[in-house]
Amino acid sequence: MAQEFNLEVIPVLPKALERLEEIANNLWYGWYVPARALFEQLDYELWIRVSHNPKLFLRNVDQARLEKAAKDPLFLNAYRQVTAAFDDYLADKAPREAGQKLEQNEQIAYFCAEYGFHESLPVYSGGLGILAGDHCKTASDLRLPFVGVGLFYHLGYFSQHIDTEGNQRVTSSTLNTEHLPITTVTDENGEEIRITVNIAGRTVWVKAWLVQVGHIKLYLLDTEIPQNAPEDAAITHQLYGGDNNTRIQQEIVLGIGGVRMLRHLGIAPTVWHMNEGHAAFLVLELLREKLHSGYEFHQAVEAVASGCVFTTHTPVPAGHDHFPQDLVMHFLGHFSHELGLSREDFLRLGCEPAGDNHDFNMTTLAINLSRHMNGVSRIHGRVSSEICQRFWPQLEPHENIMSYVTNGVHVSSFLARQWTDLFDKHLGADWDRHLCSGEYWDQIMNIPDQEFWQTHQAVKSRMLVVVRNALLSQHKANKTSETHIEQIVKNLDPNNPGILTIGFARRFATYKRATLLLNNMHRLREIVLNSERPIVFIFAGKAHPADEPGQSLLRALYQLSNEPDFIGKLIVVQGYDMGLSRRLVSGVDVWLNNPVYPLEASGTSGMKAAVNAAINLSVLDGWWDEGYEGDNGWGIRPSPHEHDHNRRDHDDANTLYDILQNEVLDEYYDLGKYGYSERWVHRAKRSMASTIPHFNMVRVLNDYLENFYIPASRHGQKMLINEGGNARQLSEWKGKIRNQWHGIHVRQTAEPATRITYDESTSIQVAVYLNGLDPNDVAVELLLSRKLYHPEIYAASPDNTVVCGTEVENAAPPTTAYRFKPEHGLDNGEYLFSLNFQPDWCGDLSYKIRVFPYSDLLSDAHEMGMMVWA
Ligand SMILES: *Cc1c(COP(=O)(O)O)cnc(C)c1O
Secondary structure: OOOOOOOOOOOOOOHHHOOHHHHHOEHHHHOOHHHHHHHHHHOHHHHHHOOOOHHHHHHHOOHHHHHHHHOOHHHHHHHHHHHHHHHHHHHOOOOOHHHHHOOOOOOEEEEOOOOOOOOOOOOOOOHHHHHHHHHHHHHHHOOOOEEEEEEOOOOOOOEEEEOOOOOEEEEOOOOOHHHOOOEEOEOOOOOEOEEEEEEOOEEEEEEEEEEEEOOEEEEEEEOOOOOOOHHHHOOOOOOOOOOHHHHHHHHHHHHHHHHHHHHHOOOOOOEEEEEOHHHOOHHHHHHHHHHHOOOOHHHHHHHHHOOEEEEOOOOOHHHOOEEOHHHHHHHHHHHHHHHOOOHHHHHHOOOOOOOOOOOEEHHHHHHHOOOEEEEOOHHHHHHHHHHOHHHOOOOOHHHOOEEEOOOOEOHHHHOOHHHHHHHHHHOOOOHHHOOOOHHHHHHHHHOOHHHHHHHHHHHHHHHHHHHHHHHHHHHHHOOOOHHHHHHHHOOOOOOOOOOEEEEEEOOOOHHHOOOHHHOOHHHHHHHHOOOOOOEEEEEEOOOOOOOHHHHHHHHHHHHHHOOOOOOOOEEEOOOOOHHHHHHHHHHOOEEEEOOOOOOOOOOOHHHHHHHOOOEEEEEOOHHHHHHOOOOOEEEEOOOOOOOOHHHHHHHHHHHHHHHHHHHHHHHHOOOOOOOOOHHHHHHHHHHHHHHHHHOEHHHHHHHHHHHHHHHHHHHHHHHHHHHHHHHHHHHHHHHHHHHHHHHOEEEEOOOOOOOOOOOOOEEEEEEEEOOOOOHHHEEEEEEEEEHHHOHHHHHHOOOOOOOOOHHHHOOOOOEEEEEOEEEEEOOOOEEEEEEEEOOOOOOOEEEEEEEEEOOOOOOOOOOOOOOEEO
């Protein structure tokens, strides 16, 4: 065997095309399709070969092609259009939407363990990362003062191959940083910038990679530096790889290293957003900073927490990251020492004294050190409020400070080019400035059906080409016979996109139930064997390498896809990534999602599908519970049998078969004289028109700005005034409240009126025993509600068949709150409060009276979680 020697020949960009390099270094190309189209036009085959990676493309393109393009007027025209759009995008720096309300000095730091921008930077695994990527892209679109922090994983996320038995084979290869849109962060002398973090008593060096995302900067931290011992260099090797030891060290680098890196770069955020608990160690470094500048511990806690925002993404408590106490002390013992905290005090930041699990929990840490927090859909917000109820034990879950922002998607990242062109034509080229206007998107309904349908068919054809090619190479590699391959792809004909095509692609986590469709094989056969109404299901998705049950779902699907009845009708395509995702969500007719309710925190792939006019057929969970409007898709009402898994799967599968047979297939094949179904086109238009204005990322960033970032920034800054004077006052006040609260009680002093007429007012007096607190330390409130709306009455009504959805709104009856006025002290040490009020409602009403601690230094009236009822 002859040895091979390496030689790289680097092409030289002709002067006329020199800015391609710049384009390849800004992830803006990830959401501006014409930029990517330039590379595609230069050499289509190479573009596929380099997996849509612009930098790798520029290292491998033939010089002759470049020279030819540099003289081709058509290409030069496209090139000039792209560079002009790029310059325009970067030149316009004025903040947009709610970003205009930020002051000059305000800035948001966003921390996340993974980011997905585009398949050319494979440091993401799934929904969380892609959401974080979309968040950054939108921060750029809105020109926000915003900086992102994450980790750079040298191994990237794994590639997936499916073998002939349906086993998932994973391969990982080290990323070549020269081929990625990232650059080393250096100081003014060109020296690599490094900071240190102490881990288990060792000094670990950390460098940063800069990712330019349009206007904004994202720093990816990396420990693979020669100064580091091999085990320290390996910390940032792999995304979600390794064991608890690796995991906690990665999180120390992300949280503590991240704050230090920003400080080193002279960046001074006023808001710190932890996107999921992985980043929660950042609060420790912020605490350390405050303690070192002379704050007392509880004062530092108030100062830090007021500016921190925490978003949770998991509806299962076990999904929250946690570490054994000894492990935490091993890696962070040195740090607790620097904070001047005893082992017990340090662990208390993340451990709960009560409960069975004594592990240090990242969610607990984040909740203890944030005053602003949210789940990612209405249902998930409610579930999170319940999971976290113990933090505010005297409150009803719906009143605690865990709220929600429903996720969205960055529309132009996932919208097929054909739709962009259609929007340009019918809505105007500035459609992306109207993303949140429902009325604006109603114009979709006026686009001629035929044109709308043709656009969908064109997008679908492109998807079929891509999926077909992917299957051909997948099966050639597996040495599948030619005839068998032909059978597999027979229904994926780009020239005949008329077969109803249903897509299901996501991580193969078991709660997503990739095999629910297989629950009743008799019914499934009935559906796929009807030759008059052909149907194809396309499945894709990776299972985590450690998730054996997830891999067995993949195997089951794959094996079925080779059976005679299912070949060509049930298709499994390997290697799900953002590139394949873009094709699938835009190209299928129906997007299927059938998770176990209520475990889909939000889900975003269905939004990507809907913005491309694909129609959702999904369990009413996560975002779809809010998005479903009856005529814009189909909703599977989850089975109420939550404790019996088999029964629930059986029920949900049957609902799915019923909808497929009686509605989806019927409507799709109700072909009119132009060869398509008008009812279908109407539903597809409604899918698009209803989803874009509510589930786009601009709406999401507006919500974060209005309800989280701006309040956190203002409150955080307020705490810092006068060297933390307010923070000190608040922490002392809270200390006093905690000491005295156990003794508080409240009672009515006189027999109140039980019946009045509408125009009368009534007066109520209560005596509160304050146990040494001041009358101004508490709020006394009357909560008035209408008895007819009480949940128990509501549930008893015979026609109430609602299982979920509206259930959320009815979780608490509508109430009105009235505040009592402090009057004077009474002889027995109580204090008298009075209220004179006139109800706006008629009929049977009921009221409750309560007392809770109140100070205008609090960021939320109920942040202390204390409440006493009369
Ligand atoms: C959008 C997306 C996801 C997340 O989809 P869910 O519906 O939230 O499961 C995962 N992976 C890829 C590649 C995606 O594009």
